[in-house]
Structures are given as structure tokens and as C-alpha cells.
Amino acid sequence: MVSIDEVARLAGLSTATVSRALSGRGYVSAASRERVTIAARQLGYVVSSRASSLASGRTRNVGVVVPFLDRWFFSTVLSGVSSALMRQGYDITLYNITADEAVRKDVFDVALRRQRVDAVIAVAIELDEEETEQLLALDLPVIAIGGPNPRLDTLTVDDFALARLATEHLLALGHTEIAHIGANPEFDIDFHIPTNRRLGFEQALADAGITPKSAYLEPADFTVDGGYRAAKQLLGRPGPRPTAVFAASDEMAIGAVLAARDLGYRVPEDLSVVGIDGHELGEFFRLTTVDQFPLAQGERAADAVLAKLEGTDDAAAHGALPFELIVRGTTARR
Amino acid sequence: MVSIDEVARLAGLSTATVSRALSGRGYVSAASRERVTIAARQLGYVVSSRASSLASGRTRNVGVVVPFLDRWFFSTVLSGVSSALMRQGYDITLYNITADEAVRKDVFDVALRRQRVDAVIAVAIELDEEETEQLLALDLPVIAIGGPNPRLDTLTVDDFALARLATEHLLALGHTEIAHIGANPEFDIDFHIPTNRRLGFEQALADAGITPKSAYLEPADFTVDGGYRAAKQLLGRPGPRPTAVFAASDEMAIGAVLAARDLGYRVPEDLSVVGIDGHELGEFFRLTTVDQFPLAQGERAADAVLAKLEGTDDAAAHGALPFELIVRGTTARR
DNA sequence: CTGAAAGCGCTAACAT
């Protein structure tokens, strides 16, 4: 590995000047800068992040904490984070919180405290008091996607509003018998998204003067299969039958569409289905959805963290995340 | 941040002994080890990776290079890599090679050379001569998944054999009119998987004395939508109609199943469909497939890299990757 | 604008 001394020697300057020229910190004459650049390129010199970070305290590396790597939403957010960060010459190190409590604890107790990162992005993690405390104790810029967590800077999408919008779309099409696939009423306090989406759904109904039928509330686990099973129940049970389904995620919505077809119902003629997320398969299934632009969420989180790191206090760090109703082919007038 | 000196002081020992006790390298009496452990825990001390890696040359961090983050196969492999590495206390930093040539170049020219990682895992990247050279020049353990690359240690799944197995399954069920969705004959030299799968398919047919019909070769882009379109062509065109389809990926196979249904064909009664990969949605669609266990591939790559790092030369580094025919509901006797 | 030199926090000889 070629070191800074060699560059200095070749450029005929001190290591201090080389360091300044390469990092852009401090005064360097144009002529010196030029010579350094040439010498560095000629030798193929790359600053050692180990040495540089020990001396400067900066690593040019951001930690990203995610609960899943192999689910579409999270890997899409991650992809957005990664592209925005790499573009600025930052690396990203990944902390995958799994179901394994020991791993989770290790991430907060040890891994994040190794001084390997300049900042942390936490994606859709429900942090408890202690974990929030630990993140704060790192004394590093932290951005959370998801939350909201009052003690952290959070990029939040208003799940209540998303769900209400999706439901209002159904109402506007004349539906009144609308079922909900998602959280069950007594769902945990720990993970808010399903509950918020159910509340937004109920609010929209209430605003339209409709009392939600409990038989129209079908819990499911946010997978295609879960949505499929839930829809089969909803459509197969004797008694009143919904003319529309609001699914709290696109994957469940896709499952619902397939279930309806399997039962012989036409979508959207016999049943309208709307989802939430903006899943990549939505287009293929002609799914009406409320897109929350997860790729952009990741990019925005990266921008926010960069703004904090560079001191340019950016508006991206605050404010609510955008969402948009995308009307495709799975919803129609009743 | 508490430093090693404070731990040493509290334990009444030198920093050298603390370092030895914590890293497990060199002799430390049980009593000293105990006192160090207690002092470290009491102070909440975590070794600074910046300082440690500068002094020792080890970072306990592995670089993972992937071409996509938001595609199921890659994020699943990544998930396997991550869990195996975190279990051993390693961090992982992510290098996402995108379509952007500048980003790709920057990863090999700069990012990987920052001395941030102890080893590299390259997932399904077709490396050119120069990139291979650059990886080798890092002088670090490197494991490639995919390849094969004669100059690198590679974990390879035999795509030819996978495709042949899938095709033989169809043949064994009595099919002779078998179509292929995947690479087109004049596909690039750059990305071998599609081509190898087509060759395996053709070999199986040849072994059964069947000449592949060129009309049964339908190129597609490895997405659900691509598989759907391809199957529609195959089934909708006038002329001979296949009774079975071999799709070179599960996502295309799922598209083919949906296309067949939309055209009014029953699967598997009118059309058998087999895929490759072991996609998470395969179970839902009752898809017959050849599973290549991507999660396990990731874990195995991680194990191989760890073996190289710890010097325990592990068999995991070599040998072919396993695969298995999973017969579910989309294939039947003709 | 540039150079000398003192660390950054740890590890690894080396000595004991």
C-alpha cells in the first residue's frame, strides 16, 4: 500500500500539505494542489481510512440499521440510502437487527460503538427507551425513518393519512362495504404502522358516516400469502360481503386480488382492491395503491444525514414524507 | 468515549494486558482476564475499531459487493452473509455496484482500497480482467459467489446442471413440447447465467432425443412481467403449442403461470411450469422449482471468508453449491 | 501558504 509519505516525496512537499490538498481542508496553493493530485494519481494513492479516521475522528462511513434485508420495502429503502451515500464518497455499513435478541443487543451495545461510523440511519425500527438512549449516547447524527420518535430526528410518513387517502378513494367510487386487511384491533403497541393504517381507514369511514363492521376486519401478516388467506375469509364467509378491500400493504393487496380471482370474483368489477406502498409488482398487477416512494425515502434519509455531517442544515431532515394515490386497474365504481 | 487507559487503570494493569485480555491474543492469567473483563464492562468499554485496525491491520469488517440491493435473490444472499458475519462479531460494509459506470469504477479504484475491510465477498458480479486484477491486488481474502472466475475462489452453482434437472423433470412427466423462457440464443458473453441455463435445458432435450424448436425459445428479462409477456407469446402464437415451460428464474415462472391462467389454460393440467431459484413466493404459487438456497449461499460465502481470515482452511471455500428439485403444484404428467 | 511535530487509541515486539 502506498502511503502519504511517498506522495509527499514525489510531489516534493510535506505530508501535511498533501493531506490538506487531498482533503480540501486548509490553504494549499493551486500549484501544490496540482502537484499533489498528479503524484497521488501516479502512485494510485488512496487515503487509509483507518489512519485518517483515527487522526481526524471522521470515517466517511454511515451505519444503517435495518430489521430485514430480504423484504422488498427495506431493501428498496436501503438501495436509496446506498446510492445517495456512495455518490458522496461515503461507505455504508450494515447492521441487520434480526429476531435474535442477542444480535439486536449486540448491535446497540457493541457494534455501533466501535467508532466505525460517523452517523446512523435507523430504518423502521421500533426503538425502546434504552435503545433510543444508546443511539443518543453515540453523540452522532442520527436519522430515523419510520417512527415518529420524539427524541430522534425522524423522517415519517403519515400512515394514518395514507390509509385514509386509500379508503377515501374507495368511498369516492361509491363503495360502502369496505373490508380491511391488516392489523387486528388488539395489535401490539410495539409496531405502530399496522395500527395507524387501521385508524386512518376507520377515520375515513367515520367521516363518511359509515360504522366499520367487525366482520370486515381481517388481520394478516403483510405477506402475499397472508393477504390471500384474509381475502378468502372475507369473501367466502356467509353473511354480508364487501365490495372493496383496503389492504394495509401492496403485498397483501396482491394476495387479495389473487384470492378474489380464485373464488371467481372479477377485479375490479366485483371487488375493488387498494393497497399501500408502491411495490414493484404493483404495476404488473395493475394495482391501485398509495405509493410512499421507499427509494426516495432512503435517499432523503441519506441527504439528511449528510446535511448534518457537513453542517449545512438541510430541510430534508424534517417534514413529512410524500405519498401519492396511484389509480390503476384494481379499483372501480361499485 | 472511554479508552483502554481507563480500563487499565481501573483493573490495575497495563494497557497491553488489557488489550491481550480483550482480544484473546497472548498470555493473560485467568485472574487478570477476570479483572479486565469486569473493568471493561463496568466502564462500558468497546475497542475503537479505528485505533485497533491501524495498530493491528485487522478491521473485523468484510466488504460485500453486490449488483442490486432491491432484487430478491441478492438481498437474500446478503441476508445470509450478514447473519453469519454478525454472529462472529464482524461488521459488513456494502458496495452496491450500480449501472452507473462511474460508481462501479469508484468502488474498485477507491472504495475497496481504503483499508476499511479485511476481506471481500463479491456476489454475482461479472468481473472483467481489470476488476479481477484489482481485487487480487488488494491482497485480501476474496470469495466470489457466481463466477466461476478461474483467478478467484468461487462458490459456484452449476447453472447448467440446475437447468438440466428442471428440464429432466418435465421430460420425466412425459412432456416433449417444452418451451424455454430466458436468454435468447445470441445473448451476451458478459453475464453467463442465462446462457448456461439455456444450454442445460438444451442438453436435457438432446439427451432425450428432442430437437429444440426455435419457436419455443422466448427471451425475457428475469422479471415477473417479462415471464408473463413471454408466456403469452408462447401460448398465443398460432402454430405448435408447448405443453410445458421451463423458465430460467422463478419470477419469470410466476409470470408464466399468471399468463397461462389469463389465457384460460389451467396449470398444471394444460401447461406445466417449472422455475429456478427457490423464490419466497414459490410456495404461495405452488411453483415447482429447482431451489439454489440463496440464503445458504450467503452464509457459506461468509463462512468461507471467515475460514480464510482465521486461517482454518475450510472446505466451504471450495466445491459446488447444492441445489434441489422441489416438486410442487405447477407441473404434472402430460 | 507550507512544514515540523505532536498526537489519535490501540497492538505487538521485546524485555523482564
Add this chain to the structure above:
DNA sequence: ATGTTAGCGCTTTCAG
């Protein structure tokens, strides 16, 4: 088994 000490390769005062 433990302590002393010299770096690891940079960055950043501080002088000039």
C-alpha cells in the same frame, strides 16, 4: 504473565 515502548498512517495545531 506482564509492562514498556515504538510505531500504525494520517491530521492538525502551531510556527514561520
